[in-house]
Amino acid sequence: MERKYKYVTLFACLLAAVVVTLGAYTRLNNAGLGCPDWPGCYGFLTVPDEHHEISAALQAFPDSEIEHGKAWLEMIHRYFAGTLGLVILSIALLALRRQTEKPLPLKLALSILVLVVFQALLGMWTVTMNLQPFIVMGHLLGGFSILTLLTLLYLRLNNQFVFTEEPKIRRQSRILFIALGALIVQIALGGWLAANYAAPHCVGLPLCQNIELFSLESLFHLPVGAANYEYGVLPFETRLSIHFIHRVWAMVTLVFLGFAACRVVVAAQSDLFKNAGRIVLFLLITQVSVGAAIVHWQFPLHLTLFHNFMAAMLLIATVRLCYLARCKA
Structure with missing residues (x-):
């Protein structure tokens, strides 16, 4: 039973990674x-494509234009997200059933389930509030949080792999957690950048073109009060400033x-810790390089x-x- 629970949790981790990627796509x-x-x-439960379905859809939503490609992308993301929600529900129910014998991490499993429910609400508000950036960023961070907590749950189920x-x-550990905090801030900044469609507003390396337009004060120009936030509503200088802050904090991260990962690699005696530090270093260098390449190739x-x-x-x-x-251990 415990082994099956681990496999279900691992499947949920992989599915959460797919959902996060589909959301980004x-x-x-x-x-x-x-x-x-x-x-x-x-x-409809699927994208309407029959003539009578399209007619009914246009009558119900006269201000919308059906774009089948975009609609299917959105629905596929929802199908995968819904499947993930059901898998997480099963994880929580299995943890509840096992409290009388060799208990499983119930609090963590229930926390993930609560987060999934809130994430579904954010998904609904993303649509009903027409891509309000605060909601979009929250939805992105919710997906990352679910993936992280599922990973943590899987790690807790595999404590026996920590031999020393x-x-x-x-x-x-203290510097590691500080570095983790810096990374979380960077991901949040990336979500804010994406939610405000600010990526193309800062071209050139290492500084943005038109960097003279950067202003800390403009960062407090919040996207509120619009009927529709698709493609962004903030002025150019605000979006440039958002993007540039994301770059600056990338260097801080x-x-x-x-530094934290290098200290682990140097101090570690076992391959377990050395390899864990090396993986972080590899991903970190790759991520920074990809970020620079994105700007370079527009x-x-x-x-x-x-x-x-x-x-x-x-x-x-x-x-x-x-x-x-x-x-x-």
């Missing part, structure tokens, strides 16, 4: 409003996380999608390293 293709309602699409406790590594879609995916992989690799540094 949907956002990058400007398909977030591909279906103007929720949870269906123009009142190294005091030198435990002493690095590079320094903190790179924001190609698939490279930008890979940048989103790598952010998720870097986050769970860092969480794993922090967990290993803190847990006891």
Whole structure:
């Protein structure tokens, strides 16, 4: 039973990674409003394609234009997200059933379930509030949080793989958690950048063209009061400033996380910790390089999608390293 539970949790981790990637792909293709309602699409469980279905959809939503490609992207994302929700529900129910014998991490499983329910609400509000940036960023962070907590649950179920406790590594845990905090801030900044369609407003390396327009004050110009937020509503200088802050904090994250991972690799005695630190370093260097390449090649879609995916992989690799540094053999 416990082994099956681990397999279900691992499947949920992989499915969450797919859902996060599909969400990024949907956002990058400007398909977030591909279906103007929720949870269906123009009142149907699939994208309407028959003549009578299209007629009914246009009558129900006269201000919308059916774009089948975007609508299917949105619905496929919802199908996968819904499947993930059901898998997480099964994880929570199995944890509840096992409390009388060899208990499973119930609090963590229930926390993930609550987060999934809130994430579904954010998904609904994303559509009904026409891509309001605060909601879009929250939805993105919710997806990353679910993936992270599922990874943490899987790690807790596999404590037996930590064969040794190294005091030198435990002493690095504080700087590791500071670096993790810096990474979380960077991911949030990336979500805010994406939610406000700010990527193309800062071209050139290492500084933006028109960098003289950068203003800390403009960062407090919030996107509120619009009827529709698709393609962004903030002025050019605000979006340029958002993007530039994301770049600056990327360097801060590079320094903190790179330093912390290097200290683990140098101090570690076992291959377990050395390899965990090396994985973080590899993903970190790759992520920074991909970010620079995206700007250099003018924001190609698939490279930008890979940048989103790598952010998720870097986050769970860092969480794993922090967990290993803190847990006891």
